[in-house]
Amino acid sequence: MTGTRRVRVSSPQTRIALARGVRGVRRPLPLPGPADPALARRVFVAQRRAAVRTVALLALVLFGTSGLIAALPVLDRLTVGGVPLSWLVLATATYPLLLLIAAWHVRAAERTEDRLRPPSAPTGDGPGRPARDGRR
Amino acid sequence: MTIGALREARLLGTDLRAGLRAGGAPAARRIRRLLRADAVLLADLDGPVARHGTLPAGSDTDALLAEVYEHGTALRRPPLCAAPLIVAGDLSGCLVAAGDLGEEDLGEVARLVAEHLDHAGLRTARVRIAAADLRTLRAQISPHFLHNALAVIAAHIRSDPARARGLLTDFADYLRYSFSTQGDYATVAEELQATQTYLELQRARFDDRLDITVRMAPEILPVAVPFLVVQPIVENAVRHGLERKAGRGHISVSGVGEGPFVVIEVEDDGVGMDPALARAVLAGGGPPARGVGLANVDQRLRAVYGPEHGLLIETAPDSGTKVIIRVPRFMRGVVAE
Amino acid sequence: MTGLLAIGFLIAASLAIGVYGVRAARTTPDFLVASRRVGGGWNAMAIAGEYVSAASVLGLAGLLLKDGIGTMWYAVGFTAGYVAVAALVAGPMRRSGAFTVPDFAEYRLASTGVRRLCGLVVLVIMWLYLVPQFKGAGVVLQLVSGTPYWVGVVLAGLVVSGSIAMGGMRSATYVQAFHYLVKLAFIAVPAVFLVVRAGAETRARALEPVTVPDGWSRPLLDIGDAGYPLLSTWSVLLATTLGAVGLPHVVMRFHTSASARAARRVAVMVIALLGVFYLFPVVYGLFGRVLTPHLVHQGATDTVAVVLPGEVAPGTLGGLLTALVAAGAFAAFLSTSSGLLLALAGGLSHDLFGSGLSRLRLAVAxxxxxxxxxxxxxxxxxxxxxxxxxxxxxxxxxxxxxxxGIWWPRLTLPGAVCGLVVGGVSATGAALASVAGTYASGLLTVLLAQPAAWTVPLAFATMVGVSLRWGSPPEGATRAVLRLHAP
Known part of the structure; x- marks a missing residue:
C-alpha cells in the first residue's frame, strides 16, 4: 500500500458518544416472545418437572452416599481388593452415577422438546435458513 | 405554590406511565390531594379502576358513569361531579370526585389526566415504532448486484456449465437469505454464509482476480447481530474499493471476541476514499451513489446498540479501507430466531 | 530447571494455539462456516480446561494429605455441579443469548441498573477464586526455580495478563481445550508411574486406614475438626454443586454452543471429563501420607503433587516427572486465571463502570x-x-x-437485588470471619468456614420472600421465561 496514512472516521453521533466514554441510555428493544404461548407454557411445565426430578435425584446421590458413609462406619472396615469400601464409594462410585443422571435428564428434556415442538419450527438444532451442506 | 403544583402534575404523569389500570391507585390519591376532594374515583369504559377516599353513602357511580359516557360532557350531581377523560379525541374514561369543588377545576384535572394517558400510549408506541423503523431500514438488495450476478451466470453457462450451476445455487441461497422474513437478527455464522455466497458470485465476475481471507474466532459464530450488516460492507468494499482498482484485489473479513464485545472487520486494499467523504456518508450526506449501504448499516447499528456502536471507517485515498463493527455480544431483544 | 523449561514450553504452545484458533481460512468452494462452529467435544474440553484449576491439580491432593480422604467430596461436588448446570441453566442460558450473568439479569429483570450490582458480585467471586490460583502459581514457581514466593506470584500475574493482552482474549476455546489435555496427561502419567514404581509395600500402606490423625481415613469432611463431619460435608457439597451453577466464567462458556441442545449436551460431556480427571489427585494424597508426611508439619501440603515424583524416583526421571506435574499445575493456573481475569475485567469495565468501549485491557491489568x-x-x-x-x-x-430467574416467572427486581445482597454479604462475611478468628463453638466454626449450608437457603428465601411481598414481576417476565424453554 502506497497511499497516505488512514484516518479513522465515524458518524457524529458515534464520535461524540465515544468521546464521552460512558454508555448512554438505550432505547429498549421489543423482546420477542415464544411463537405459541400456550405450547411454550406446556413445554415449560414439562421441563420444570424434569428439572425438579433431576435435582431431587442429584440430592439423593450426594446426600445419600455421604449419609450412608456417616451412618455405616462399618463400610470403612470392609475392603474390596485392599481398598476400604467407603473410599471406593467416595472416590469412584459417584461419578458414573452423576453422569447417568445428567444423561437421563438431557434425554428427557430433548424428548419434551421434540414432542412439543411447534409444527412450523424446523427440526434439529440449526436455524431455519438454508444450509449449504451437500449441495454440490 | 406554583412550582408545587407543577411538580404534582409531573408526578401524576409518572403515576400514569403504564396507563390507567396500572397506575390508577396512586393517581387517584394524588388527584384527591390536588383537588382537596373528599374522594376521587377513576374509571375506564369498563367501569371503576381506582378509588381513593370514601364516596358518600348511596351515591350511584354506575349510573353517573353511564350518563357521562352517554353525553360525553362533565356533569354535576351533588355531592358528586364527574368529567370525561378524552384521550386523543376519544372518550376513554371518567374522573369522578366528591366534595366541595368547582366544575372548572375538575375539568382541568381531567384534561391533565387525559394528556398523561395520551403520553403513556405514545410511549408504548415508541418501542413499536423503533422496531418498525428497524424493519424499514433493513438492507435492500441492490439492483446493481442482481444484474451483475445474472450477467456473470449467463456468461458462464456455455463456457463452464458446472460453475454456472454452482453460481446459480449461490445466487439462490443469497436471495433466500436476503428475502428471509424471520426476525430482524441473524447469527454471525449466517451473516458470514451470506457474505460468502455474495463473494463467490463477485469472484466469478472478477475472473478470480479477487483474493478473500476469512478469519473468524469460532466463539462468536452463534452471536446474534442485526440482519445483513456484514454483506453490505463487503459489497461496498467490492464496488467502491476494488472495482476501480487495476490488478488483483484482496478482501479480508475477520471477527474476534473481545471480552463482552464482538469485533468484525472488513478490510480491502482498493482505492480507498477521502476521509471527508466517508464522514459525510456516515453523517447522512454525501453523494447518493456512494455508501448508501454503509450509512444504512451505521444507522441500524446505532438504532439497535446505541450511538457508541456505529461504524468506524479507517481510510485514505489509495490506502484501502477498513470498516469496523464493534458491538456487545449480548443486547436485550437482539435474538436470532 | 527442567520445570521452568516445561512451563516455558507450555506458554509458547498456548500462544501458538491461540493464534491457530483464529487461523486464516482461504476461500475455497468447500469453505463452510457452519463446519467451523466449535464442536461440542471441543467446547466441553475447553470448559473442563478452564474449570480444573490449581485447586484441583494441587489443592485436592494437598488438602487430602492434610485433612484426610473426605477431601474428595470437593471433587464430587465440583463434578456434580455440572449435573445441576445441565438440568437447570445450560439450555435456557443459551436461549437467552446472555453472555454473562449480568447480561442474564438484564434480560430477565428488564433493568440495566441491576448490572452494576451483578458486576460487583462478579468481582468478589472472581477475586476470591483468583487468589488461590496465584498462590498455586507462586508455590509451583518457588518449587521448580527456588525463587521466593512473592516473585512467583508477581511473575504469574505478569504472564497471565501478558498472555491475555497477546490475543488470549480473542479465541480461547482451543487453548483451554489443550490445557485440559495437558492437565490430564501431566497429572495422570506421574500418578500411574507413582503407583507402579512405589512398590507393593508402599501401595498397601497407602490404602491402609490410619488412626492418627483422628478421622483422617473417615471419608467425610470434618472442617476444623469441629466434630460435625456430616454437616461440613453437606455444606461443602452444597457450595461446590450450586457454586458451579453460578460461576461467572463458566456461564460464559455456554454462549459458544451453537444451540441450547448443544449447550446441555456439552455440560454432560464435562461431567465425564471431570470424573476422569478427579480419579488422580487421590493418588498423590494417599502416597503423600506415606512418603512425604513432613509436608504437613511444614504447612506446605499444597506442594505434595509436585514434590512426590522426586521422592519416589530421585534423579533425572524424578526431575522430569516433577517438571510434568509443575507444567500441568501451571496450565491449570494459566487457563483458569485467564478465564477468571477476563470475566472479572468484563464485569469491572462493562457492568460496574458502564464504560461503553474497551477499557478492557486496563481492567485486566x-x-x-x-x-x-x-x-x-x-x-x-x-x-x-x-x-x-x-x-x-x-x-x-x-x-x-x-x-x-429461569424457572420462576414471579421473581421481581427488588427480590433479586435483596437476595444478591443478603447472599453475597453473608457468604463473604462468614469467610472473612472465619479467617479473622477462631471460635470455641464447633458448630460456629463449621458454619463460618463453609457457610453454604445456611447462606444458600437464606439467599433463596430472601429472593422468594421479597418477590412475593414487594413489587411485581417486570413487564414481559412471563414471556421472557417461556422463551428460555421454547424449542
Whole structure:
C-alpha cells in the first residue's frame, strides 16, 4: 500500500458518544416472545418437572452416599481388593452415577422438546435458513 | 405554590406511565390531594379502576358513569361531579370526585389526566415504532448486484456449465437469505454464509482476480447481530474499493471476541476514499451513489446498540479501507430466531 | 530447571494455539462456516480446561494429605455441579443469548441498573477464586526455580495478563481445550508411574486406614475438626454443586454452543471429563501420607503433587516427572486465571463502570494487580479452602438468581437485588470471619468456614420472600421465561 496514512472516521453521533466514554441510555428493544404461548407454557411445565426430578435425584446421590458413609462406619472396615469400601464409594462410585443422571435428564428434556415442538419450527438444532451442506 | 403544583402534575404523569389500570391507585390519591376532594374515583369504559377516599353513602357511580359516557360532557350531581377523560379525541374514561369543588377545576384535572394517558400510549408506541423503523431500514438488495450476478451466470453457462450451476445455487441461497422474513437478527455464522455466497458470485465476475481471507474466532459464530450488516460492507468494499482498482484485489473479513464485545472487520486494499467523504456518508450526506449501504448499516447499528456502536471507517485515498463493527455480544431483544 | 523449561514450553504452545484458533481460512468452494462452529467435544474440553484449576491439580491432593480422604467430596461436588448446570441453566442460558450473568439479569429483570450490582458480585467471586490460583502459581514457581514466593506470584500475574493482552482474549476455546489435555496427561502419567514404581509395600500402606490423625481415613469432611463431619460435608457439597451453577466464567462458556441442545449436551460431556480427571489427585494424597508426611508439619501440603515424583524416583526421571506435574499445575493456573481475569475485567469495565468501549485491557491489568496484592499474604491459606469460599459466594448469589430467574416467572427486581445482597454479604462475611478468628463453638466454626449450608437457603428465601411481598414481576417476565424453554 502506497497511499497516505488512514484516518479513522465515524458518524457524529458515534464520535461524540465515544468521546464521552460512558454508555448512554438505550432505547429498549421489543423482546420477542415464544411463537405459541400456550405450547411454550406446556413445554415449560414439562421441563420444570424434569428439572425438579433431576435435582431431587442429584440430592439423593450426594446426600445419600455421604449419609450412608456417616451412618455405616462399618463400610470403612470392609475392603474390596485392599481398598476400604467407603473410599471406593467416595472416590469412584459417584461419578458414573452423576453422569447417568445428567444423561437421563438431557434425554428427557430433548424428548419434551421434540414432542412439543411447534409444527412450523424446523427440526434439529440449526436455524431455519438454508444450509449449504451437500449441495454440490 | 406554583412550582408545587407543577411538580404534582409531573408526578401524576409518572403515576400514569403504564396507563390507567396500572397506575390508577396512586393517581387517584394524588388527584384527591390536588383537588382537596373528599374522594376521587377513576374509571375506564369498563367501569371503576381506582378509588381513593370514601364516596358518600348511596351515591350511584354506575349510573353517573353511564350518563357521562352517554353525553360525553362533565356533569354535576351533588355531592358528586364527574368529567370525561378524552384521550386523543376519544372518550376513554371518567374522573369522578366528591366534595366541595368547582366544575372548572375538575375539568382541568381531567384534561391533565387525559394528556398523561395520551403520553403513556405514545410511549408504548415508541418501542413499536423503533422496531418498525428497524424493519424499514433493513438492507435492500441492490439492483446493481442482481444484474451483475445474472450477467456473470449467463456468461458462464456455455463456457463452464458446472460453475454456472454452482453460481446459480449461490445466487439462490443469497436471495433466500436476503428475502428471509424471520426476525430482524441473524447469527454471525449466517451473516458470514451470506457474505460468502455474495463473494463467490463477485469472484466469478472478477475472473478470480479477487483474493478473500476469512478469519473468524469460532466463539462468536452463534452471536446474534442485526440482519445483513456484514454483506453490505463487503459489497461496498467490492464496488467502491476494488472495482476501480487495476490488478488483483484482496478482501479480508475477520471477527474476534473481545471480552463482552464482538469485533468484525472488513478490510480491502482498493482505492480507498477521502476521509471527508466517508464522514459525510456516515453523517447522512454525501453523494447518493456512494455508501448508501454503509450509512444504512451505521444507522441500524446505532438504532439497535446505541450511538457508541456505529461504524468506524479507517481510510485514505489509495490506502484501502477498513470498516469496523464493534458491538456487545449480548443486547436485550437482539435474538436470532 | 527442567520445570521452568516445561512451563516455558507450555506458554509458547498456548500462544501458538491461540493464534491457530483464529487461523486464516482461504476461500475455497468447500469453505463452510457452519463446519467451523466449535464442536461440542471441543467446547466441553475447553470448559473442563478452564474449570480444573490449581485447586484441583494441587489443592485436592494437598488438602487430602492434610485433612484426610473426605477431601474428595470437593471433587464430587465440583463434578456434580455440572449435573445441576445441565438440568437447570445450560439450555435456557443459551436461549437467552446472555453472555454473562449480568447480561442474564438484564434480560430477565428488564433493568440495566441491576448490572452494576451483578458486576460487583462478579468481582468478589472472581477475586476470591483468583487468589488461590496465584498462590498455586507462586508455590509451583518457588518449587521448580527456588525463587521466593512473592516473585512467583508477581511473575504469574505478569504472564497471565501478558498472555491475555497477546490475543488470549480473542479465541480461547482451543487453548483451554489443550490445557485440559495437558492437565490430564501431566497429572495422570506421574500418578500411574507413582503407583507402579512405589512398590507393593508402599501401595498397601497407602490404602491402609490410619488412626492418627483422628478421622483422617473417615471419608467425610470434618472442617476444623469441629466434630460435625456430616454437616461440613453437606455444606461443602452444597457450595461446590450450586457454586458451579453460578460461576461467572463458566456461564460464559455456554454462549459458544451453537444451540441450547448443544449447550446441555456439552455440560454432560464435562461431567465425564471431570470424573476422569478427579480419579488422580487421590493418588498423590494417599502416597503423600506415606512418603512425604513432613509436608504437613511444614504447612506446605499444597506442594505434595509436585514434590512426590522426586521422592519416589530421585534423579533425572524424578526431575522430569516433577517438571510434568509443575507444567500441568501451571496450565491449570494459566487457563483458569485467564478465564477468571477476563470475566472479572468484563464485569469491572462493562457492568460496574458502564464504560461503553474497551477499557478492557486496563481492567485486566487492574484485576491482576489486585489479585497479586491479595495473594501475597495468602501463602499459608489452603488453596482448596479459598476456592470453597468462591464457590460458596457464587452458590449464595448467582445460583439463586439464575435458577429462580429461569424457572420462576414471579421473581421481581427488588427480590433479586435483596437476595444478591443478603447472599453475597453473608457468604463473604462468614469467610472473612472465619479467617479473622477462631471460635470455641464447633458448630460456629463449621458454619463460618463453609457457610453454604445456611447462606444458600437464606439467599433463596430472601429472593422468594421479597418477590412475593414487594413489587411485581417486570413487564414481559412471563414471556421472557417461556422463551428460555421454547424449542
Amino acid at each position: 487492574a484485576g491482576a494487580f489486585v489479585a497479586v496484592l491479595l495473594s501475597l499474604p495468602a501463602a499459608h491459606v489452603d488453596i482448596n479452602v479459598m476456592v470453597g469460599w468462591a464457590f460458596a459466594v457464587a452458590a449464595s448469589t448467582f445460583c439463586p438468581l439464575l435458577v429462580l
